[in-house]
Amino acid sequence: MTQLDDKQLLESAERGIATYLADERDRGRIAGTYYEAAVAKTLPNLRKWLLAEELDRISPNLRDGLREAVASEQWEALCNAFSRDVSFGTGGIREKMGATREAILRLKNEGIHAPILKGPNTINDVILLMTSAGVAQYGRQRSPRFERIVIGYDSRVRGSDFARLIASLFLAYDYTVYLFDEACLYPSVTYAVPTLKADVGVFISASHNDFRYNGYKLSCHNGSQFDPAERKAIYEDFITKVVFSDIKTSSPSDAPPEKLWFLGGVASADGRTIDDGPHKGLPLSDPLPDAGDAYAGRTDRIIDIHTMHIDHVKQFLLRRSMIAEAKRPLSIGYSAFNGSGRKAVPRLLGEVGFKQVRRIMSLDALDGMFPAFCSDPGKEQQPDPGDWRAADIAVAAFKKEYPEQWDGVDLIIGTDPDADRCGVIVKVPPHQRVAYTHPGTGEERDYTLLCADDVWSLILWYRLNYEVETHGRVREAEKKFIVLSHTTTDLLPRIARKYGLGVLKTWVGFAQLAAGTGAVWGISRGEDTEGLTEDGKLPPYDEGRREPGDAVCNRSIHSWEAMEGTRRCINVAALEQSNGFSLLGDVPPDARSLGVDGHVRDKDGTFAAVLVAELAQYAKEAGVNLLDLLDEKVFLDPQVGLYITYYEPDPIDGEYEGLPGYTKKRGILNRTEDLFTGQTSTDIVLGGLAVKSAVVYRTGKYDAINWPGFPDEGYRFYFDDEHRSHLTIRPSGTSNALRFHVQLFGGHPSRDALIKKKAELRATTIQIVQDIRRMIGAEA
Secondary structure, three states, X not given: OOHHHHHHHHHHHXXXXXXXXXXXXXXXXXXXXXXXXXXXXHHHHHHHHHOOOOHHHHOOOHHHHHHHHHHOXXXXXXXXXXXXXXXXXXXXXXXXXXXXXXXXXXXXXXXXXOOOOOOOOOOOHHHHHHXXXXXXHHHHHOOOOOOEXXXXXXXXXXXXXXXXXXXXXXXXXXXXXXXXXXXXXXXXXXXXXXXXXXXXXXXEOOXXXXXXXXXXXXXXXXXXXXXXXXXXXXXXXXXXXXXXXXXXXXXXXXXXXXXEEEEEOOEOOOOOEOOOOOOOOOEEEOOOOOOOOOOOOOOOOEEEHHHHHHHHHHOOOXXXXXXXXXXXXXXXXXXXXXXXXXXXXXXXXXXXXXXXXXXXXXXXOOOXXXXXXOOOOOOXXXXXXXXXXXXXXXXXXXXXXXOOOOOOOOEEEEXXXXXXXXXXXXXXXXXXXXXXXXXXXXXXXXXXXXXXXXXXXXXXXXXXXXXXXXXXXXXXXXXXXEEEEOOOXXXXXXXHHHOOOEEEEEOOOHHHHHHHHHHHHHHHOOOXXXXXXXXXXXXXXXXXXXXXXXXXXXXXXXXXXXXXXXXOOEEEEEEEOOOEEEOOEEOOOOOOOOOEOOOOOOXXXXXXXXXXXXXXXXXXXXXOOHHHHHHHHHHOOOOOOOEEEEEXXXXXXXXXXXXXXXXXXXXXXXXXXHHHHHOOOOOOEEOOEEOOEEEEEOOOOOHHHXXXXXXXXXXXXXXXXXXXXXXXXXXXXXXXXXXXEEEEEOOOOOHHHHHHHHHHHHHHHHHHHHHHHHHHOOOO
C-alpha cells in the first residue's frame, strides 16, 4: 500500500476506535479514567507504528498485519494492543503474543515475522528487541559495564527464534552471549548467570500462563531478579526511551569466537573441558543431534551447564544411600506439561537413584500450544502444576499410558513450562479421602493434588528432623532462618520456631524472598542497605509496618519472628504458596555468587521435585504415606497444630480480558475497599465465620501503573483475635486478576478427630471464597 493508503486507514481507525471506546464507556464496561487513557494513547501509538517505514527492516510483515487489522475493523483487538505499553513488573514483561488462537497458530506456523496484529502491549519481535536494546544500553552505560549475558527460553511458541533474535541484538552491542541450545529450565538460567559470572540473564517465557502468552524475564548478576531501584532505572531511563533506530542486530555466524558460547547438556563423549580463559576446567557438551548449523560453526564452544546444574542440585539430598538401596523403591510418574523439564527432571531423578520413573509421554513433547489444556476462547487453561485441573489431566494421561501401574504409583510430579514450579499428586488412602475431596466435584478420589503449603511444610520438617536424628540438634540453629511470602502457610513458621530458627515474612514473589534474604545477609555483615535496623537492632515489624499507624508498608518486609540481633544469616528454605521453593544458604562470598551452600536465588521446580521424591522415599521406607506423615509429624505436633489453606484465582484462568478488564478489576477492588472500611460497623460473615478485624497492605510499588494507594499486597480479613485464621484478597500488580487466599487454624485436635476436622475446615475455606465472591461481585 502507499503512504496515502496508510493515512486513509488511520482515518478509518480513528473513527472506528473512537466509536468502539465511546460505546464501551457508555455501556459501563470501560471506566472514565481508562477510557481517557485509551483515547489518549491508542491512535498515537497506532499511527507511530503504522507509518514507521523502519519497522520493515525490523519486522518485515508487521505493518501488513496492522493494515489487515484496521481493514477488517478489529477495533477491540487494536485498542488492546495499542492503548498502553506492556507492563514492566518485578521480573520483566509478560503479555499475550496474539489476540486469538488463530493468531498464535499462525505465529507457530509462519514464524516470528508472521503478519498478525502486533503492538506495544503484545509480546512480539519488536517489543522484545526494544526491551533488549534498553537493557543493552543500560549495561553499557553503567559502571562497571555489563559484558556478558545468558539467554534461554522454554517451550513457548517460537521461543527459540525469539531467543536467537535477542542474542543477535546483544552481539551487535558487543556483549559476550551465552545462548542455550534448546528449550531449558528457568532455573538453568538463574544457575548459569552466577556460575559463568555473567552480568545479566534473559529468559523467554510466560511461566505457567496459557498458550497465548510469552514474556521476558530478567535476572541480575547473582541470578535473582533486579532490585527495585535498578529495575526502575533500566525501565524508565532506558527501555522507555528506545526508538526503532536503536535496534541493531549481528548474525551469530559473524560473531568473533570469544563472543558467542552455547549452553547445552549432552556431556562430551571424551569428557572434554575448557582449556583456558575465564571458564577453564568447565565441562564441554557435544552438540545436539540433527542441529544443522544451529551452532554457527561453534560446536567446540558448548558448555555442559545442565550437568553442572544437576550435580549442584544433588548435593542437597540428605539420604542418597536410602534412595539407592531402598527396600521399597518409590514409583514416580512425571509430567512436563509440554515444558522444558522433560529431560532434566527424569535425568535428575534417575541419577540420584530412583529406578521407577515413568514419563507421561502425551504431555512430554515441547509444544507451546499445550494441547492437553483447553484453548477455546474465554476458557483458556493454564499449564500450572499447582492447578487441580492440571492434576486431573496428568492422572488421566498416566492411567491411559500405564494402565497396569496406577495402583502401584506413589506420586506424580509435574513442572510448568519453564520448570520453576513443582506440583505433587499423591495417593489418598481410604481413611483420608473424606478430607481430600475433589475441589471441582466434591467427590472422594484415590488421589489428590497436595497443596504447596503442605508439601513445603513436610520438606522443612524432614530436613530439620534429619539434623536432630543425625546430630542430636539443629546445628547453628541460632544462625538459621526461613523466608516465606505472607500468603504462605503459618505451618512453616511454627515448624521453624520449634527447631529454634528465625522467620522472615516478605511480600509475594520470589524476588521479595531473595531481597529479604539479601537484606538479612547484609545486616549480618553490618551493612543495612534497606534501612531496616534501629541502633543496630531489628525493630518489630507487624503487618508490614514499623508503626501501627503507618499508611504505607515497607517495600519488602511483612514481619519477622526471632530475628533479633545480627546472628541470623543462614537461609535453609525459601518458600512460596505458588509452588515455588529454593534454599538460599549462607552469606555469599561476593555480590555475584550464590549463597554459601545455597541454591539459586529464584524458585526451582527441578530442585523441589528431587527433594519431594527423597521425602516420599523416606515415608515409603517407614511404611507410611505422605498424608499420614503430614498428620503425624506436623498437624498433631503440639508445637505446630492444624492449619488448612486454600487458594483460588479470579478469573480461574488468565485475566479479565482487555480494556474492560481493568474496569472490572478496579470495581471489585473498590467494593473490597468498601467492605474493608466498613468492617468495624458492619457484621461480615464468611463461611459461617465472623470477621473480627481487617488490614490493608499498600507498599506503593504498583501505584504508577494502577492508581495512588493501590492495595498491591491485598486486604486481609481476620476471623480470630490471634490472627491465625484469615482471608486475603490480593490483586495482581501487573495483570487483570485477583487471588483469594484462605488460612484456617483448627487448633490441636486429637488423632481420632483430626481427619474429620480437616474435612470441615477444607469445606469452610471453599465456602469463604464463594461468599466473598458474591459480596464483591467476583463470581466465578
